[in-house]
Amino acid sequence: MNDIAFSSSSNSKGAPQSLSIALLGSGGSGVMTAGGQLLDAAGQAGWYGMMTRSSGPQIRGGEAAALLRLSPQPVETHKGRFDILLAIDWLNADRFVGEIILDQKSIVIGDSGGTVPEAISKMGGRYVELPLTQLAKSINGGRPNMVALGALAQLIGLPLRALETVLSKSLAKKGQDAIDASIAGINAGAEQASAIPDIPDFAVTPTENQERWSITGNEAAGLGAIRGGIRFVAAYPITPGTEILEWLAPNLKKVGGVLVQAEDELASINQLIGGSFGGTPSLTATSGPGLALMTESIGLAVASETPVVVVDVMRGGPSTGIPTKSEQSDLNIALYGLHGDAPHIVVAPMSIGDCLFTTQWATHLAETLQTAAIVLSDQSLGQTRALIDKPADIAFVSGGRTLTSKSENFQRYVVNDCGVSPMSIPGTPGCQYTADGLEHTPTGTPSSRAEDHIQQLNKRKRKLDQFDYGDHWAKILGEGETAVLTWGSSTGPVREAIAMLEAEGKHVRLISMRLLLPIQPERLAAALQGVEKILVVEQCHGAQFYHYLRAHYDLPGTLRSMAVPGPLMIRPDDVYSELTAWENA
């Protein structure tokens, strides 16, 4: 094995060895299916990897691209550059320019007789034709996407056996004929590809075979919710959050919970409040427009101290924006979008796998602190499928709902040191109370008195401020006088950019914040000890994270903002360039 693929990008040293493959085709060509099978097979063979789906504006049947990255190590981000682009056809393929960068060392594969669009060919790369359609036709029930799959496996050194296993499993319902046709297709493709002359050896050596999962961030969030104790979900579908709900509906059922499809987001957030009031940890998933509709009632959860968890899988904004693409531009509304002074929790997963932990943690925090927690995931985390190590089993010791039997002189909103008051649940005799979004006395009676207001305001803030969030608040890696401060899905590319610099002997600190509210000034100050330059990296236009940091933290040294809106993801190269440019400035 040589490492042509890895050295071909000017600055990939230090980044995980990996292979990036784009599989393109128009509607019905089956690129997504083939891409998914390639990923699963790679997992079978002991690799890590990820796959992103990209498609045109058509509701269905438009052009599509499966973007894969495979590696012997876990990968958390795509590179911009692709080693291999294989197009089953070229219809509207130029739509993906920008998402797929090629260079001289890339290999571009097309069906025989096709014409590579200029936008693609001008990026460079060696063009190879394979008779995809023709080979498919020669097989009974054969399809070009399977031929392409075989060719790719051959090129990258993926054992066909792994593909066969995956195909047999995924086509089991369609019967043996379908399986046979597909296997014939991949064999034909593999054979054809082996004849391509002078092909560099793209193969990646798999690591030892521990339990590996294939999961999307949305599925991981669903599992995290159930692990955190969520048993009631009410929701209204919205791209790109729907898959959380689709995973949860049948799985909640298995664990004795339930998902209700509500008439709209106003209903779903309020159903949660009811579920939670009844003692059942409750969650919803949505995206920006839905979150906006929920803010009034999230404020009710805060004021009435009723735990709820809202997962916002962010997409391009503002307004309906770009529903199918990722952006981190809902940070502001998550932090500041409630009317009045309404302290609450905002957390963000920093990788696909971390969607599990962060959602579970959010549930724990909401329950323990009797408040609303917003989880800021995004389309790129939620809808990308990754091969990851089996996630650790974490159990939090839950708090919060402390009252299960009659207590003398029960005061639901009693003012105490920790700020968390005892909360009874319906069915508990002698502890009846009325939860209220009006300002209230310690017993819950509405009050407009200044003392009551300040006491309850202080209490609702204090309980969040005083809680010990431990090390979960951020991920801190490396040393160095330059630090990158980032969050969420921008963490992956930043991490990889820093690894690239590390390989050049340059040390850059990574601080990715999982806990965005309440603020953690002492912790961040400690993490920034000795830092002289801070680059703030985020995927939005308004530099929302940068301004949030300025507002709430005293940051040492020079601050610089790298805020890039969607729909294109921030790439490791971009961050690498920014850091290098700053160093040389």
Add this chain to the structure above:
Amino acid sequence: MNDIAFSSSSNSKGAPQSLSIALLGSGGSGVMTAGGQLLDAAGQAGWYGMMTRSSGPQIRGGEAAALLRLSPQPVETHKGRFDILLAIDWLNADRFVGEIILDQKSIVIGDSGGTVPEAISKMGGRYVELPLTQLAKSINGGRPNMVALGALAQLIGLPLRALETVLSKSLAKKGQDAIDASIAGINAGAEQASAIPDIPDFAVTPTENQERWSITGNEAAGLGAIRGGIRFVAAYPITPGTEILEWLAPNLKKVGGVLVQAEDELASINQLIGGSFGGTPSLTATSGPGLALMTESIGLAVASETPVVVVDVMRGGPSTGIPTKSEQSDLNIALYGLHGDAPHIVVAPMSIGDCLFTTQWATHLAETLQTAAIVLSDQSLGQTRALIDKPADIAFVSGGRTLTSKSENFQRYVVNDCGVSPMSIPGTPGCQYTADGLEHTPTGTPSSRAEDHIQQLNKRKRKLDQFDYGDHWAKILGEGETAVLTWGSSTGPVREAIAMLEAEGKHVRLISMRLLLPIQPERLAAALQGVEKILVVEQCHGAQFYHYLRAHYDLPGTLRSMAVPGPLMIRPDDVYSELTAWENA
């Protein structure tokens, strides 16, 4: 005339000479009516003044207080201390402790035979009894509130003639008998009060008689809206914003516009968008909970570049909070509450009279810049009645809706230098387009392409950033190396506190920001030239304004936050003490 009243408060020097009067009574006692008549009569007599209504939790019929301040100069805030407290009865009067501060020099007047609640008597003040009920009974149709009114007029040196004029006008519909009974009542009260021994002379010398208006902030906002060109209003009632709508409904009708009562706030904001799309400047008024429901669609106004104006008359938060009391805690949601990157306009009136100008200006800005403008008024501005000088007549040269006839190659969202694209209105031939909240090309076709997104994001930001807001962005007064940065209704008390310091020879600069979004960094930097200490004053718990300033401005010197939540208003004394304490620290 002596100035006992003005010097009796320890630190009132420098503040406008004034008289503070509290009129208390239980439900049905008519204190609000009497208070309003006293204010109007004071205006008739050439005074300035203001009156605030305060009442208990009962929907109707609970205890109430009319809080007045009268002065030869315009006044923009209450003092905490009151010179005179007159209670028609003492039922639940202790509820107002906190709002009404008395000291040794105060005069406390009650009905003969009543008992002053301890919470009140212990604050000090000279207690005087007047036979209010008895005198009222002696008059056919007499009422104690009129007797009280006469007594007050006598005490403060208000010509009874002015009261008679007001009564004759306000009771005209009830007939001559009612007028006679009231006049008999005030005469009886006045006579009785003149017999009180050793009364200090509270009288205030009126200034020369130019045209004076009696207006609340909510009415002023309504008039500002109509002056700004608003002809369509859709709204859903909510305290304390409803009076804007109540004033607008009949008055819009007069100018050929219309107000529609919508089924909820989701409907009202979207009706505005429709009205505005049709070419009619459109506005709604609401309060925190309603604003929260509107944010999704305010984002649509921003993305589709459809002008709308939303007046948020803030009340205590979070959630339903304290609907009848003031707070500045909706700043965050107004600034940051839209999902995605959605640049828009946020302005705030800084006095009751300024509600007129600021609402008019907001309309002008929304129309000119084709975006959403949020006006942050609050309960204390909106529901307080003030006597002010006739406001200036201002006309803005409107821009924005530039296209009224067919244009070749019309592109609704064309990308240009100023960022404001031509906007046609339905009925214009050849300029049809589809407004869209999806990201779009310059013609309005939905697009998820990176170039289109960045171009439109830049354009929507640029048009706001580049516009020249002139001097309206802030009010800047005075010199000094200490500055107070404030906004909205906190401006009044800050201004008066600074005047008090001025009287001691201490110079403090006042910067009150009317324009909160887009930010004005150069202007603020210039205004802060030479400043070493900055006190940030606001009425909320979370120091929202302070954090906003930190986030977006580079502020010189030392920064200090004075953030006080409602329901009590910030008083000049509070700010004076804070500034003095800081100086001496």
Add this chain to the structure above:
Amino acid sequence: MDTVTQCPSLKPKDYKSGTKPVWCPGCGDYSVLLAITKAMAEMSLSPENVALVSGIGCSSRLPAYLNVYGFHAVHGRALPVATGLKVSRPDLTVLAAGGDGDGFSIGGNHFMHACRRNVDMTYIVMDNQVYGMTKGQASPTTDPDWDKSKLTPGGTKINPYYPLVIALASGANFIARASSTDPNGAAKVLVDAMRHPGFSFVHMLSPCVTFRPEQKDWKKMVRSAPVEPTTDPAIAAKRLMTDDNFFLGTLYKGDRPAYQPELKATVDNISELDKGFIL
């Protein structure tokens, strides 16, 4: 459905919390409160097994005056809160309550969908044909020519909303009208509603003496519906077409099964769910 623990010894007043209502003297809502406590006593409900959820408005202040679990939610959202509560806690007796503005204006969508969804709970709308709390604006049930609100000078000019008709059209399983002017009759209707499985809607006339003083006459105008409750939607429809807003009693009882997902785990351990992800 009265499946909860019973408490036969409680009197109506035992269901009151003792908190003094903020309502105006004479407000109809006092009698609604009374009727509810009578119904609860009649059904011998244990206060801790009952929850009443409301929105915002004068009428929505109700939960704080009861000794059961209560939720005073935000304007218009009582029904979704109650839905989430009942679906996740089918063991509780769940009621929702509020005003005509809360339920039919801002909350109108939830009302319609609650009728269709048919969760086993009772919804009481205290209709005074006005927004009391915000000082007297027209509500959906206000007559088009009521011109006392400054917001709609000359009247709304809008067709009023017929709550019972909408309830029937949306699929409500139980439809009745009661009046605060007759608390005993109202209590009976409430018992009937709470006992009926699925979503039961009680249209409760409750005068606003402050902003609609003429409603004091309602006392004289209400009368029992001269019919037995029907289970036939067509008959109910016909009946409601001629309804003049003052017939009291249970007008429709459907027999659709209540919506209640089963909450029973089928796996022993949640780690079972991991299996779907293992390669």
Add this chain to the structure above:
Amino acid sequence: MDTVTQCPSLKPKDYKSGTKPVWCPGCGDYSVLLAITKAMAEMSLSPENVALVSGIGCSSRLPAYLNVYGFHAVHGRALPVATGLKVSRPDLTVLAAGGDGDGFSIGGNHFMHACRRNVDMTYIVMDNQVYGMTKGQASPTTDPDWDKSKLTPGGTKINPYYPLVIALASGANFIARASSTDPNGAAKVLVDAMRHPGFSFVHMLSPCVTFRPEQKDWKKMVRSAPVEPTTDPAIAAKRLMTDDNFFLGTLYKGDRPAYQPELKATVDNISELDKGFIL
């Protein structure tokens, strides 16, 4: 009402914008687009005097494909946008359009209140009994046992929503059903609806070939209603009780006057308004 300038020379295709729809091949919405252009041509409408407002969904993409003024608003809010537009610009012909999710689920409250308010406009709901845009979830009109959505395994178990019944119950002034499987018939219904004063509701069957392929059969199932449009709500109610969702045509025509405040200034100068404040 066709009070606008006429443009007799335009053909249906002249009302198209030329933008290529994002719809799936075979989607019913193509024929709805066609029917709308036919109706506009039949009425000789000047494109600049027409505005079509929609929400979000596959069906709501419609305005961009027309050559009239359009507003592609947010999910569920087409009707309030259209209401604001028409009330403030009564000279325009205003249409609103969208899907069953947009109109009956998230937008259900506006639908009900638009029916009552009776502003002169036409609302077309393209009903495919599914959320197409979000890839196939149940909508209010979906059968309770349709179990193809992962969100509602085993079906919704919820009573479907009957749009025509709700429209009638809410006071809509014109109620009709059309089908995209018969664009000429649909165009006729649309003309009828647009000509009728007040709020007219057109329930437009429009199959989703992707998530509800079985709806291709609708072509065979639709048929003309064997009745004349009635002006009697009671007759309409009876008719709708037996409706099987496939009768096409105008089913109800009311005669309530449309809601349209007069927009005529009564003062010469806005400084007149100052007078109220002068002491």
